[in-house]
Amino acid sequence: xxxxxxxxxxxxxxxAFERLNKELEERTTTIRNEIGQKIKEARAEGDLSENGGYQxxxxxxxxxxxxxxxxxYLLEHARVSAPPAADKVAAGTIVTAxxxxxxxxxxxASRDGLGDDLDIEVYPESAPLGQSILGLTVGEEASYKTPxxxxxxxxxxxxxPYEG
Numbered sequence: 001x002x003x004x005x006x007x008x009x010x011x012x013x014x015x016a017f018e019r020l021n022k023e024l025e026e027r028t029t030t031i032r033n034e035i036g037q038k039i040k041e042a043r044a045e046g047d048l049s050e051n052g053g054y055q056x057x058x059x060x061x062x063x064x065x066x067x068x069x070x071x072x073y074l075l076e077h078a079r080v081s082a083p084p085a086a087d088k089v090a091a092g093t094i095v096t097a098x099x100x101x102x103x104x105x106x107x108x109a110s111r112d113g114l115g116d117d118l119d120i121e122v123y124p125e126s127a128p129l130g131q132s133i134l135g136l137t138v139g140e141e142a143s144y145k146t147p148x149x150x151x152x153x154x155x156x157x158x159x160x161p162y163e164g
Contacts, residue, residue, distance in 0.1 A: 010110040011091030011125070012078045013162065020112065024071045027064055035061045074112050083161035089133045091125050096158035097133065107162055108134070129154065 012020070035057055042054035083092040089108060096105045106121040108130050123130045132144035133154055141155045 009077050009079045010074055010112075012074070012080050012110070013083065013092065014080055016112075017075070017078060017080045020071050020075055024068065024075065027068050027071070031064055032068075035064060070112070074110070083163060086159045086161050087137060089136045089156060089159055091134075092162050094120065094160040094162050095133065095156065096160075098155040098157055099129075100152050103157060109162065 038057040039054065039061065042048075042051050042057055045051055045053070048054050079091075081092070084090040086093060089095055091108050094105065094107050096103060098104075104121070106123055107118075108125060109122055110124055111118070111122045125131065125134060128144040128146070129152075132142045133156065136142060136156050138156050138159060141153065143151050143153045145151055
């Protein structure tokens with residue numbers, strides 16, 4: 001896998017991969033058909049320029065198609081596996097770190113596919129924080145730059161596998 005392919009790759013747990021596949025199936029069948037029916041019914045009402053139902057259905061169609069594309073991209077570029085061992089920071093690990101003196105606990109992963117009930121902060125591997133700590137072990141330190149150019153120190157306190 002080239003460096004460019006690696007940058008596009010997103011770790012997903014098997015559960016997250018399955019959840020995204022189910023959502024994709026629902027959006028490409030049931031939801032797409034329901035929206036199509038609403039558009040058809042609104043067209044039958046006549047003048048489309050002042051037809052609020054038609055406009056709303058078209059907006060819903062655009063949002064649905066956008067989400068379909070997003071899910072397809074994620075699934076095509078997913079690296080599906082069980083959580084990695086907790087010996088070093090990697091996608092799929094929960095990290096407790098001291099960041100600029102404050103202890104924080106977060107998951108290194110993509111938020112997509114994790115579900116809406118997740119009660120932990122999520123940072124992608126590609127985020128400045130994620131990039132700076134990937135591969136580190138407990139006790140190791142690094143730093144990252146914020147978008148404003150400030151350098152923030154990070155010390156790894158604990159690493160756990162994400163079981164979701």
